[in-house]
Ligand code: DX5
């Protein structure tokens with residue numbers, strides 16, 4: 001299966017999001033990655049529900065929404081009503097991640113689970129049957145443009161063997177410091193999130209490099 005690319009609009013021009021989303025779609029992107037931060041779970045504030053709703057109106061691609069917020073259970077319904085296709089929560093952000101993942105599916109979106117670099121991959125394994133997506137963070141969540149953490153690659157292999165041995169349908173996505181070199185190291189992943197790498201150069205060129 002060829003790799004999917006989900007450009008992170010955190011590195012896009014926020015004054016021209018419609019133009020940016022259409023440009024990466026025309027350049028061959030598969031999904032649009034939307035980083036939602038609350039200033040508590042991570043030390044940064046980004047965008048919320050109204051921006052997702054506005055993106056939904058103009059995006060030809062599915063919205064891959066990454067919630068870096070505490071108590072995601074309070075907000076999943078609003079993010080799904082706004083048009084999130086994939087909705088990913090952090091395993092550390094809530095007491096009962098399984099309940100939140102089930103709720104996301106009931107509300108009609110595709111549930112995803114993710115983990116911080118310091119969280120052991122074992123914490124997400126029991127949740128994989130509830131998910132369409134598992135996201136491996138290869139930087140500390142909070143900001144674009146950070147360096148790839150090589151010590152996270154082993155999590156991708158562990159997830160790949162768990163998914164194949166249990167015949168699960170979960171896609172593996174990787175997020176943080178992805179570029180031409182680091183994407184090669186993550187060849188067992190299905191989806192590459194990339195912010196600064198895509199928005200920092202010719203979009204079509206960047207996306208075609210990641211797809212190879
Ligand atoms: C970081 C975000 C990432 C970020 C990736 O917390 O989850 O999606 O935008 O940016 P790059 O690709 O620049 O590391």
Ligand code: ZN
Nearest residue numbers: 035066175193
């Ligand atoms: Zn992200």
